[in-house]
Amino acid sequence: MIVVIGAGPAGINAARAAANAGAEVTLIDTAPTVGGQYHRQAVGADNAPGAADIARDPRIRHLAESVVWAIESVHNGHKVHVRTGQADGPDRYGHAVHADALVLATGAYDRALPFPGWDLPGVVTAGAAQAMAKGQGVAVGRRVVVAGTGPFLLPVAQSLVQAGAHVVAVLEANRARGWLAAPKALLAGRGKLGELAGYAKLLARHRIPYRTSRTVIAAHGTGRVTEVTTATLDAQWKVKPGTERRIAVDAVCVGFGFTPQLELAVSARCRLVDGFVEVNEAQATSVPGVFAAGELTGIGGADLAAAEGTVAGIAAAAFEGHETAEPDLKAVRRGRLFAQGLDKAYPVRPGWQSWLTDDTLVCRCEEVSFGALRTALDNYSALGVRSLKLTSRVGLGPCQGRVCGRAAAELAAGITGGSYDPAATAKRPLAAPLRLSELAEKEEK
Incomplete structure (x- = not known):
């Protein structure tokens, strides 16, 4: 079997x-x-x-x-x-x-990056927004901004439009010329050009602006998101002073890869x-x-x-x-070459860490702030993912670090200069939540 x-x-x-x-x-x-x-x-x-x-x-x-x-x-x-x-x-x-x-x-x-206000209702990952739109035909909001990095933002915008939402803008944090660093990968993915043209027509037809080197750096609202602050980013994703703008929205879809x-x-x-x-x-x-x-x-x-x-x-x-029969490996090799280009064109730059304030939640399940994370690192010398979890409670909630673990590891490495393996958050005896009664049951064969 x-x-x-x-x-x-x-x-x-x-x-x-x-x-x-x-x-x-x-x-x-x-x-x-x-x-x-x-x-x-x-x-x-x-x-x-x-x-x-x-x-x-x-x-x-x-x-x-x-x-x-x-x-x-x-x-x-x-x-x-x-x-x-x-x-x-x-x-x-x-x-x-x-x-x-x-x-x-x-x-x-979805790979999520924390920013001030990301825990407000109405702020969702791009994948969650697409799942609602494709699975239930429901738009996550009426006036939505899509932000992050990578080509996945485009089908998400399409799904939202088809579900009846007004997409205010699609904001790509990286620069448009990222593919110039990987010409062979671009050639390997030339079959995607028709798909890209279709998305371009959709954006033009619905007058949806597509902005590069720009993203959402904060969400605002009482009880629910009502506005976002967007800003232009430099090559390392640090905010360029004076470029901040507020936009009225009732939902935000963010996706920074997977x-x-x-x-x-x-x-x-x-x-x-x-x-x-x-x-x-x-x-x-x-x-x-x-x-x-x-x-x-x-x-x-x-x-x-x-x-x-x-x-x-x-x-x-x-x-x-x-x-x-011997498998045809051409499609795999071509796809992997294109994937290498994706990685070069749409990296997540370390400047995102500068968007955070001390009261920005890093772990939403356990309500651990960026300031509390730094305190744990300073007071307890948490020099590994396990000690970081035990001293700060990051990743100990229901998601078990699936949402926050990678970002917390990167933040900790940026603060201490140490090495924190994000994959360590996947090391657990149970891969999915179970009730104790279910764990105690005798399994059928």
């Missing part, structure tokens, strides 16, 4: 490729339908690319609304611990699935390099029988994730003993 965790572009293609090679596949995902964030469907729809293949292939069992909370290494494979059913529903039950080979395609979540969802990869003891899962050309990790595809291995978008998923599915089937 091959178990694929995650039903986005990478997971769908991995499941299809493995099944086409004759393997039995269990595809596990938290959503009610396949597609992931990129191909998110409206409630009741199930027409994401590849969804029909998943539904009609007798070799693929799709476990929807299922969360993997732990992976355990056992003889001849891995034991995958699953809870199936709605998180707050009475029929949720626990069971275990044996994996002879495992494909991790858990994707990534952070890979590493919990299960760490649980499976996969080796990480620079915060991503290390894989070879066959998408094999450092753990025999465990493969990874998609944003876990590097942020590169849906096309690259799908290509890597196909390779991972074929490799997993071959590991299980099925006869397989």
